Amino acid sequence: MTNPRYTQRVLPGLVAVAVLATAAGYAGSHYFNVFSTGHAAVPAAAATVMHQHGMQAVSAAKQGDAEAYTCPMHPEVVQDHPGTCPICGMTLVKMQQAGDHAGNASPLVHVDEATQQRMGVRMESAAVTNMHKEINAFATISPDESRTVFVNPKVEGWIRHLHVQGVGQAVHKGQVLYEIYSPELQQRQRDYVDLLTRREALLGSSMELVGPNSAMLGSLAKERFRARERLLAADIPLDVVEELEKSRRISDVIPVRAAQDGVVGSIAAREGSYVNPMQTVLVYTDSRRVWAEITLFPDQVSWLKSGDVIVLTSGLDKTVQIRAKIDLSTLQIDAASRAAKLRLPLENSNQAFRAGAFAEAVILSSARKALSVPRDALIRTGHGDFLVVGQGQGHFSNTAVKTGIEDKERVEILGGLKAGQQVAVNAQFLLDAAGSLQAMQQRQLPPGSGANAAVVASPTPESSKPGMDMASGMHMHAGALQ
Structure with missing residues (x-):
């Protein structure tokens, strides 16, 4: 049977321990949220109210009734007055109405001239050029067996x-x-x-x-x-x-x-x-002529023709290159792996291609006319390839394209682009980030309230602080939105 005096002494202590544990757990969770995110967590009720006010602000901005401000790092933060982001503390960026682009129902992003200069945007026209199918491979340099001497004593x-x-x-x-x-x-x-x-x-x-x-x-x-x-x-x-x-x-x-x-x-x-x-004392080989053995895969062999140009770059001296013509009569195919081996004789008077070394091989197939853009302009994603196309007057749009062959500088465009259209060669990731920011803000609108108008961000006086301009904000946000 429990002693009443013992119960009276222990029970208050247990109650005190429980109260302290509850307080410590609350303080620990609050400290963990602040430590992991760098700021205090926004309460759920406050987040709901923030989201409702944000949707109203975006809708009003699209209808031209009011201005709206958003955070480049947290697009869900939208309000109708300037200020700072309650999550990260960044200066909010003003959202403006850019209007529909004539005859184009796809969303546009507008960037003013001053922002384009800070971003370093460079435009170039899509043009029809001569394109080569480039096959990159490695070549193994082997000695010429016909010039190898085995020195055996005669007595x-x-x-x-x-x-x-x-x-x-x-x-x-x-x-x-x-x-x-x-x-x-x-x-x-x-x-x-x-x-x-x-x-x-x-x-x-x-x-x-x-x-x-x-x-x-x-x-x-x-x-x-x-x-x-x-x-x-x-x-x-x-x-x-x-x-x-x-x-x-x-x-x-x-x-x-x-x-x-x-x-x-x-x-x-x-x-x-x-x-x-019966004994070989030593072996030496004339290295003024060697063989280059290039290993190719079956899908690469289908592009080859006799007479195609191959450029070999020495692995010992990158400044030395040799151009040769392909002769498919030397092509050998391994029956087990289906890999093909192409042998080419090389004159090695400068000794830049040593037996046993490697060389970089680039095979240029026959040239053909093709619509092409610089390789730096292409944005490759898991959902396809895109280009940032200039629509005039500071308007840009993301355009899905179908690509073909590539060389070191340009890529062929098979569909989605016409000759003469302007594409962004550099800073296209910043422009694409701005478009992704706009698309995320449009998804926050209630169903049926959206329009074809493009809401864009432009720098405000509050955002002119170091590290807070639109270019840097979109740059930091680009990786999160892709």
Whole structure:
């Protein structure tokens, strides 16, 4: 059974704790609203009254009976007198009646000349120009296999000195690649010296060169020619053979020289290594001519024709470009991935296209006449492509268009625009934000009370403070309305 005295002492404490908890919860929720939004939350009743007064103000402004003011950041805030936004504190912007544009039922936005200058609006006419279908891809630079040299020793031996330091080193024709010590090459030199000695002895004798002597001399001449060719075929340089013929001294170490210019691709031996004809010492390739391999997808191949121009930009030096013609006879299609590989030969005299590097490839299809506008004028959204079209006297409208091919500067317009119409090339996002602001305000009107008149915002003296003009307000609001 509960003690009455205990109950009398505990019950007031519980009541006090409950009251404190309720007060703390209210204060915490109020503080959280202020901390998360940067301002105190607007009560629901006040918001309802604000919305009703806002709809009345907008309706009156559309009918020309009164003026209305709105916040660029919170278009739901509309009142019939100047002031500041109760939510964010920004200066309210005046709403004016711009009237219907002749013959156009679509909503317009009006921006005066002063505001256009501050926004930096630049207009340009839609025109018929030559358009190319551009295909952007990447090319892999590979060496020309026909200019690759594999250096294999012709005899067995040991590498005494290796004059190539590593992969990527440039070598020149006649440069010594390595020096080899080979007993077999020494024996071939001795055999050749013996033939030279016998031939000279036969020519220096007093015997007449007739009959058997003449046949013996002819046989020695043929044998000497074969022995000399064997020395040259064993990579013994010509100057070493000529020195052997003069001095009759055997060279213990034979230098092996490069047959052409190139860049070393691999090295498989080092100084002191034992090598034989089955082993590749090094590989080098003439890099003055390379192949560009471009990978394309099936939908891109359908645009290609033989003779189309392709522009290759070096990945090592962006200032170097090469223009070439496409030859579809080199096109190869992978049966598994359906991807196509296009190979083009490139003259690489300036060494800007190195094997293994990448290059940017732009394929220009055949030119055709098309109605086009600058690419910067196009507004791409999830609901389609739009242009801000000038209607004259400071009026602008959003126009949905259908686009076609594109290049680096212009985009083709297939529908929704006529030649000669003015479009906004820059600051179109600010103009589009103003149109979106107007559309949101029109949606706040009661059903059946709307008109075709365009309500627009223009700067007022109160909004001329830094950071509070119409251009900045629409700029901040553009991202929220798109």
